[in-house]
Amino acid sequence: MTVTQQAPRRRGIVTSRGQALGVLVATGAAIVGLVLLVVVYVGIGTRTLQASADGTGGPCLQAYAADEAGADVRYLVAPPQSVCSWDVDGARQEVVVASAPAGLAATGALLAGGGVLAAAALLVVPRLRR
Numbered sequence: 001m002t003v004t005q006q007a008p009r010r011r012g013i014v015t016s017r018g019q020a021l022g023v024l025v026a027t028g029a030a031i032v033g034l035v036l037l038v039v040v041y042v043g044i045g046t047r048t049l050q051a052s053a054d055g056t057g058g059p060c061l062q063a064y065a066a067d068e069a070g071a072d073v074r075y076l077v078a079p080p081q082s083v084c085s086w087d088v089d090g091a092r093q094e095v096v097v098a099s100a101p102a103g104l105a106a107t108g109a110l111l112a113g114g115g116v117l118a119a120a121a122l123l124v125v126p127r128l129r130r
Contacts, residue, residue, distance in 0.1 A: 015126055026116075043098075048098045070086055070092075078102065081099035082096070
């Protein structure tokens with residue numbers, strides 16, 4: 001009597017080459033999206049600091065650099081820009097110091113979010129089917 005043993009099944013996360021390729025593409029899209037977002041927002045911060053340092057940002061950034069009361073700089077996510085605001089004769093005024101194309105930031109967010117969701121779906125859905 002011969003006993004045949006069945007080889008133990010490997011239960012890995014990725015079960016096929018197609019799934020592995022899909023996860024690779026989705027992960028790549030997420031990384032490209034994150035890099036785009038970093039470039040957009042670091043660029044805005046850098047241009048704001050540069051305008052403040054070399055005095056080209058106007059009276060608002062000069063007031064902000066001098067720590068005058070009521071002068072502040074804030075960074076917006078959508079649309080991607082930095083805005084300087086200060087009080088002039090009792091009236092609040094705002095100036096956009098630096099901005100980036102909203103489409104570029106939206107593309108980065110879409111690639112990052114979509115890539116993460118696609119990779120997660122490709123890894124989780126086959127396990128749920130078992």
